[in-house]
Amino acid sequence: MERRSSGNYGGTGLERGAELHEPSLGVGSGGRSPTWRPIGGIGFSFEGATAPDPSFGPLVGAGDLAVLSYLPGLGTSALRAAALASDFDALVAQAAGRPIALTRVGAPSSVAIGSSPEQQRLFYEALFDALEPRRQAFLLVDAFELHDPTPDACQALAADQGEPPSGPFSDYACSLGLFEVGASAKPAWDEVLQGTAKFASP
DSSP states (O other): OBOOSOSOOOSSSBOOOEEEEEEEEEEETTEEEEEEEEEEEOEEEHHHHHSOOGGGHHHHTOBSSEEEEEOTTTSSSOOOGGGHHHHHHHHHHHHTTSOEEEEEEOOOOOGGGTOOHHHHHHHHHHHHHHHGGGGGGEEEEEEBOSBOOOHHHHHHHHHHTTOOSSSHHHHHHTTOOSBOTTSOBOHHHHHHHHHHHHHHOO
């Protein structure tokens, strides 16, 4: 899980690239020891990957892995927990055999945009249910993000993205946290703990 104050939240745009490392075996003076080879890919939002701008065509399949974000309700996709299974099937198909790194996945809890803390919890419950039969396709799943930002940080985030200080974007992006500003855990926190523990198990 991560805490970021900026980045591309756009529904169809390119995102920052990601660099991960995969283990390989090397032979050194002390015998066989783990070494690491950097692997990477060009990041896309769910909308950008499944309905790409034609100019993205040469980039969608680039890299060793498919680097993707899934923030339904922010771009053109709806915040529907029931859509997770079909959406993940679309991501697996788009990855074309490459491992998938979901570097940013989340759902808001703000009632101002039709969600709630309970709907956020249900999203994560559905997320891990959808991942279970597809877990071999996913190398990384990163819940975004840990804490809601303070009001000042929220305004700065909106300004960084060219959005007004209050409105749908702020309501969405500033309620993605699993903890409220005052450090109280939301219902989704326990769901994420249970889901990540299960996902990490062989």
